[in-house]
Amino acid sequence: MRARAAVPAAVLLALAACSGSPRPNAPSESNAPSESNAPISPAASPAAGPTTSDSPSPTFTPIPEPTTTNTLPPPPAPTRAAPSTAGDLTARALPVPAGWRTVARKGGEEEGYLGNGTWVHERDPRYAAFDVITIGCAPVTRDDYRDPTAALEGTYDRHGEPGIGLVLQFASATDASAYFDLYRAQAAACHGDDAPVRIDVQQRQGGLIDRRSYPDGDWTEVGNVVGRRVTLIILSDPGHRIGTGQARRLLAAIR
Structure with a gap:
């Protein structure tokens, strides 16, 4: 999801643009990699509860401004734990790639949210949408799209590698x-x-698969639109080891 000064959003992407509330004016796949021996076969929801992690939230390299005109004030510092649902969005809305575990992060002022003991947390939909759309390289303003009505973010981990x-x-x-x-x-x-x-x-049609190369790391992202929902998942992927087939299986799990 989107890059932040402290946390591609995405990477939200991402995407490109992944975790916490975005910092306006500051982020949620190179050569095709070979298939890994550990295929990603996402489930609709994790089989077990999330693991609490004290590890820092993922950091994305900020994209030089200006690429986007921001019309939002800086988000307020969080004062209480973020809800674990957003509108009718629950953890079941986010697939969990096999080989990855859900992880509950503590959050904080720099991350833009306070953890609630689960692996998912509500985001202000205005900032969440702005956070990820500005990760690209073409000029865009908030007048170019309508804000979503709800946003829910989740955090993953695989051997210390983060995902959003x-x-x-x-x-x-x-x-x-x-x-x-x-x-x-x-x-x-x-x-x-x-x-x-x-x-x-x-992959451009039937969903998105892309490989992102930042100075501080490589990421693989998948995303799709289904009905009223846009889902973006970005995973830390040093050397882009996640194969195209694996990414497509994750993409197919987005409902």
Whole structure:
């Protein structure tokens, strides 16, 4: 999901743009990698409760401004634990890749939320949408899309490597599709030697799969729009070891 000063959002992506409340004016896949021996076969929800982690939230490299016109004030510091649901969004809205575990993070002021003991937390939908849409390389403003009505973020871990999932729910399927089309265009614009971040889009139709290369690490992202929901999952992937087939199985688990 989106890059933050302290935390690609995504990476939300991401995407590109993953975890915590975004910091306005500061982030939720290169060569095709080979298949891993450990296939990703996401489940609809984790079989066991989340593991609490004291490890720091993932850090993404900020993309140089300006790429986006921001019309939101800085988010207020969190004062209480974030809810574990958002509207009618629950943890079941986020698939969990096999080989990854859900992890409850403590959060904090820098992350933009306070943990609630579970692996999912509500996000302000305005900031969540802005957070991930600005991870791309084309100019965009908040006038280019409609804000979602709810946002739920989840956190994963695999042997110390972080991952973030983000579900954005919109008022209509039309609004969701328009936002997702803009998100894909933002990712596709990140090419060439002068791009602030390198994004290799490997699947454009029927969902999104891309490989992201930041100065401080590699990430693989999948995303799709289903009805009124846009789901973005970004996973730390040093060396881009997650194969295309694995990413497609994760993409197919988005409902």
